[in-house]
Amino acid sequence: MMLDPARKLMAPSARSDVPPFMVMDVMAAAARIEAAGGKVIHMEVGQPAVGAPSPAIAAVQAVLGKSALGYTETLGIPSLRARIARHYAETHRVPVSADRVIVTTGSSAGFILAFLAMFEPGDRVAIANPGYPPYRHILTALGCEPVLIETGAANRFAITGESLRAAHRKKPLAGVLVASPANPTGTMMTPDALAALIRVADDEGIRFISDEIYHGLDYAVPVETAARLSENAVVINSFSKYFCMTGWRIGWMVVPQALVRPIDRLHGNLAISVPTLSQIAAEAAFEGRAELDAIKHGYEDNRKILIEGLPKAGLSKFLPVDGAFYLYADVSEFSDDSFDFAKRLLEQAHVAATPGVDFDPIDGRHFVRFSYAGSTADMREAVERIGAWLHKR
Ligand SMILES: Cc1ncc(COP(=O)(O)O)c(C=O)c1O
Numbered sequence: 001m002m003l004d005p006a007r008k009l010m011a012p013s014a015r016s017d018v019p020p021f022m023v024m025d026v027m028a029a030a031a032r033i034e035a036a037g038g039k040v041i042h043m044e045v046g047q048p049a050v051g052a053p054s055p056a057i058a059a060v061q062a063v064l065g066k067s068a069l070g071y072t073e074t075l076g077i078p079s080l081r082a083r084i085a086r087h088y089a090e091t092h093r094v095p096v097s098a099d100r101v102i103v104t105t106g107s108s109a110g111f112i113l114a115f116l117a118m119f120e121p122g123d124r125v126a127i128a129n130p131g132y133p134p135y136r137h138i139l140t141a142l143g144c145e146p147v148l149i150e151t152g153a154a155n156r157f158a159i160t161g162e163s164l165r166a167a168h169r170k171k172p173l174a175g176v177l178v179a180s181p182a183n184p185t186g187t188m189m190t191p192d193a194l195a196a197l198i199r200v201a202d203d204e205g206i207r208f209i210s211d212e213i214y215h216g217l218d219y220a221v222p223v224e225t226a227a228r229l230s231e232n233a234v235v236i237n238s239f240s241k242y243f244c245m246t247g248w249r250i251g252w253m254v255v256p257q258a259l260v261r262p263i264d265r266l267h268g269n270l271a272i273s274v275p276t277l278s279q280i281a282a283e284a285a286f287e288g289r290a291e292l293d294a295i296k297h298g299y300e301d302n303r304k305i306l307i308e309g310l311p312k313a314g315l316s317k318f319l320p321v322d323g324a325f326y327l328y329a330d331v332s333e334f335s336d337d338s339f340d341f342a343k344r345l346l347e348q349a350h351v352a353a354t355p356g357v358d359f360d361p362i363d364g365r366h367f368v369r370f371s372y373a374g375s376t377a378d379m380r381e382a383v384e385r386i387g388a389w390l391h392k393r
Helices: 005-010 023-035 054-063 078-092 106-118 133-141 161-170 191-204 257-270 276-313 338-349 376-392
Strands: 101-104 124-129 145-150 175-179 207-211 234-238 251-254 326-330 367-371
Touching: 023 338, 054 276, 078 101, 078 251, 078 276, 101 106, 101 257, 106 133, 106 207, 106 234, 106 251, 106 257, 124 133, 124 161, 133 145, 145 161, 161 191, 175 191, 191 207, 276 326, 276 376, 338 367, 338 376
Parallel strands: 124 145, 124 175, 175 207, 207 234
Antiparallel strands: 101 251, 234 251, 326 367
């Protein structure tokens, strides 16, 4: 069909036609209830309720107004890259050279840079279903094809070596991306499962990306970094979650040596560098670990309240609550439409949660994601409200 010239000038590209994040609709509905005087318990947003640790704030206060805060090196301030490299030695006892560390504008920019540097248009990249929606949408926008691999309880809702190999045999894959702990499931891969998957990927020539944004927030399964398991793996991480710095938009990647220069060139053209103030804050944030660990202990208390309280409230089917700050509940005994379930839970009990359809186009209508990154008092109140609401139905 021919468009008239004026309409053609305004027509967006087909690649921009990615779905919105439905959680935004839940947040807007919650805001309307609050504007009318209601008190909503927010379990829909996947972000810490508190801000950056105090050493990060102090470092920013020390430079604000005293420094020009110009561009930095494209790959990041050298002392921050070195500090991130040291983090691998301290936390995982794995040596990582600072040359392989790249500072990014949140892990979100890390995905764009990784996909651009690793894949050609048309390449097929495997991701777990359910999974974090932007993986699919960024790949699509860049002309790659996301390939959803179904996961299940037997493998803690993660892609396995066998499922990866089977998908690759059907039609070749160029890459695979996994997250552990994962969003929305909150489940983790065991170190052995991650190692086995990386072995298959390396054997088959499938490039491996590990989204480690929820590292530091593990409760039930020991955490492992892909940086230890393969020098070919691309690791993507962020200061958003454990470090409580979502709005600072800062993260990092650890990449094979051969990708450093290509990403340097791409990033230099796309963004020049990452906001300087955020880089200064991030480096200092490593000194705030005592505060951050205390926040993590709060999540552990919240997790316990939900694991013990929700079954008593009537919601007893949920996935293993291993890490991050998510509990993924199966609500199919109450509704065949989790969007409607979440809508009514919000309107009638004033508890905001995210319907699974955002994360799983296949089976998401049976699931709701609860974030327990809020206060412990809110979690107790949420369990009570959910119990009373399910009782009344
Ligand atoms: C699994 C996962 N990866 C990446 C991100 C993006 O985070 P950021 O860009 O703030 O680092 C999120 C945000 O919620 C997430 O849940």
